[in-house]
Amino acid sequence: MSRTPTIFNETRMRAMMDRKGLDLVIVRGVENSRYISEFFHNGGNLGYRPFCVFYFRDPAKKPAFVVAAVDLHLAMTLTWIEDVRAYAMAEFFTDVDTHFYDDFAGAAKAILTERGVKGMKVGTEGDNLTSGFRTVLDGLLAGNMVEDISFDMEMVRMVKTPEEIRRLKRATEITVKAHAAFRAAIKPGATDTDLHRTACLTMLQEGATAVNFINVAAGSANSFAAHDPFPRDYVLQRGDFVKVDMGANVLGYSADFVRSYFIGEASQRQQDIWKWLNEVQLDLCAWIRPGVTGGEIFERGYKQISKHLEKFPREFLGHGIGLGSHEQPRMNAVNRTVVEANSVLCVEYSYYHDGCRHHTEETFLVAEDGNHHWTKDCPRDLIVAA
Incomplete structure (x- = not known):
């Protein structure tokens, strides 16, 4: 069941993306991923367990949320994002009958391919990301222009709903x-x-x-x-x-x-x-x-x-x-x-x-x-x- 965000300020987010000419924002940091998804996950501070939001400026490209399989059902219940995908982590199957990707990279690659992410300007959290995750993300985003929007996300979040x-x-x-x-x-x-x-x-x-x-x-x-x-x-x-x-x-x-x-x-x-x-x-x-x-x-x-x-x-x-x-x-x-x-x-x-x-x-x-x-x-x- 879809719902309207109450924490995440989409208007402010879109204004930032318009100003910087961003086609896509990808956030994995604990605060930013909680802010956009409105899913207050535990475990996102673990380097090997990313919770990651893909948010597009084009409203025709729906946002997506990648989570660890162990948290899939709760994430689907609490987030406003309809496209929630899971990668095998802690559990290989749950009470949710859906495909689990082998790892985060597999889930992310599927989203980027389906949404036609090529030649886009993409905002990420840059140096705030762990080095291992950033290496994976940079590989997935080859062929796109990547820009650090860590400070810009701080400005989006500064004004409260x-x-x-x-x-x-x-x-x-x-x-x-x-x-x-x-x-x-x-x-x-x-x-x-x-x-x-x-x-x-x-x-x-x-x-x-x-x-x-x-x-x-x-x-x-x-x-x-x-x-x-x-x-x-x-x-x-x-x-x-x-x-x-x-x-x-x-x-x-x-x-x-x-x-x-x-x-x-x-x-x-x-x-x-x-x-x-x-x-x-x-x-x-x-x-x-x-x-x-x-x-x-x-x-x-x-x-x-x-x-x-x-x-x-x-x-x-x-x-x-x-x-x-x-x-x-x-x-x-x-x-x-x-x-x-x-x-x-x-x-x-x-x-x-x-x-x-x-x-x-x-x-x-x-x-x-x-x-x-x-x-x-x-x-x-x-x-x-x-």
Whole structure:
């Protein structure tokens, strides 16, 4: 049964292909193949198990999707693409009575032959592909002009569809509640494992379909750490620094934002740093609008924080978010990507002082009617009661 894509923005994809004169786009990367097919497959990160979409600019040439045989039936159920083909992988036959190709190359060659792919301009993910897969693909595409469209696919995905926005917003709402539970659990005698477990359980109880990540930094164990994925059973004490960077996942889309705390007390310098980071960050979130570039965002944000903290150490001040944790626009000094409406952005600031990595991050939707600040209700109080 055919259906209309709700995640994949065909209009934006076709506009990119028209602009670059592409006849065909072939994507195998996990995020891009999930985006176009809308099949959130597992295993695509395995080099020997490609999930690959063939998308043609000519509407008379129907798209095709090649998957491992073990996932054929589920792919046929979940993707909007009608032509789904399988190659023998993990299983030689399933409950679906259809021909299985011996390998990916066999399935791909059949599609290219049937669609008359010769003398075309074809976009692929270029250097982002594994070397073995790229060698196979280059051989299959002999006689065609091949162009790397990795960045162009990032731009297609930067602007979110209503369904993508719904999932991202829901993931953020759940993560706000996980932050509240985490904050309430901070007290002397508790462990970083207790805090990690509290956040994880809250996400699932509030409706997350998965816990994407929870990175806790606590006390002398790892207050310096940006991304420590595992708790260490560190026992919290009065005066300890505690930071958490986390994101709940809703149907493949994850939140991502950070809060930092001190238990019971913090020095005046620590309080000042936290105040400056948050003031400048919130000002930057409010200033961003369609039409500015990632580089312009960085320039403004860096200039503002430099009034308070000299030699600020960050080379970027934020990123887009979607199927990937860091998407366009990446807000660094050289990025010329132009922000568009319906992009979801994370702005973040961090600063090291006295062994602690102060870190704060916000998430918001850039819309035609102004920015929708999804994390505004997550408290930024630095000190929690001991």
